Amino acid sequence: MSTVLETIDGGTRYLEKRGIEDARRNMQMLVAHQLDCTRMQLYTQFDRPIDESDLAPLRVNLKKRGEGIPLQHLLGKVWFHKLEFKTDARALIPRPETEELAEFILQWDLSVDSQVLDMGCGSGVLGLTLASERPGWQVTLADISPDALALARENAAAQEIPNARFLQSDLFSAVDSSFDGIVANLPYVPDSERATISREVRHDPELALFSGHDGLDLIRRFIPDAFHRLNPGGWLALEIGHDQASQVAGILDACGFTDIEVKTDLSGIARFPFARRSREPAIGS
Structure with a gap:
């Protein structure tokens, strides 16, 4: 079972090979979205194991991001000024x-x-x-x-x-x-x-x-x-x-x-x- 840090590291390498700019931040955002936490909260749980129930949909989104689908579409939301808006x-x-x-x-x-x-x-x-x-x-x-x-x-x-x-x-x-x-x-x-x-x-x-x-x-x-x-x-x-x-x-x-x-x-x-x-x-x- 992969930990949060191992998953971030592996996903970052995957995105870098596919030419995604700011690959690590992208991967952190995908993991945080899947685990329903903030990107900053990931830093306190690097050793947390990620269940297969979370890894499976994460792999799907990782593949889509590697294909160039925008991160905002995968997350379904974006912060603008002080509010969080739906985007697709x-x-x-x-x-x-x-x-x-x-x-x-x-x-x-x-x-x-x-x-x-x-x-x-x-x-x-x-x-x-x-x-x-x-x-x-x-x-x-x-x-x-x-x-x-x-x-x-x-x-x-x-x-x-x-x-x-x-x-x-x-x-x-x-x-x-x-x-x-x-x-x-x-x-x-x-x-x-x-x-x-x-x-x-x-x-x-x-x-x-x-x-x-x-x-x-x-x-x-x-x-x-x-x-x-x-x-x-x-x-x-x-x-x-x-x-x-x-x-x-x-x-x-x-x-x-x-x-x-x-x-x-x-x-x-x-x-x-x-x-x-x-x-x-x-x-x-």
Whole structure:
């Protein structure tokens, strides 16, 4: 019978041979998930024998991880800000950069009773985090994918977040109200990168990843309509690709947004354009 430490060591070697980055952490997370404990708690029970009843499903998940199935899909959950959300193949796996976007917004001094839209909400982690942290806000989560919306609803129910509503919409096609703030993490990967994305990312829905030859097709459609759906003085916050900042800032300016600023993520990449609606777009823009 293998101990916890022996199982971690053996699984780590298996994942390393299959090119899995951060193999030891991956294996620790799989073992902790199977034993229903935290990763840190494993350090106090390295000598604990693992029963075959736990080893058998662990081997199945280990094989899947070695094949490139994302760790988050195998665990079925992910921590985002202060909450644990369900995640699966119905929506994009939440990225750390999106968590940074949420934290930027939560630092602002905004009205306690804002109407906010999360466009392209996916699993709902961004909009539901804002709704949880700002219970006076009414947050609308919209997505074109009924599967993603179902997952977002499940997450809202699990976290008992009452101030969120859900709307299936192709961008603003089904939106019939205006907002004090709009946040969006829309697909921004260029079609040309389809062949080069990692095998883990290939498990995300294509609908949540790709957006035309330069990755900006949806953003070009979205920004002009977002301007007209914002109340005067309303704010817009986006997450974009690593080389899209200047183009997106130009689109924002052409559509009439002001106070345009692009903040960097923790890796120093210009990732988060912010802007406000404070004037009408110029004639002919």
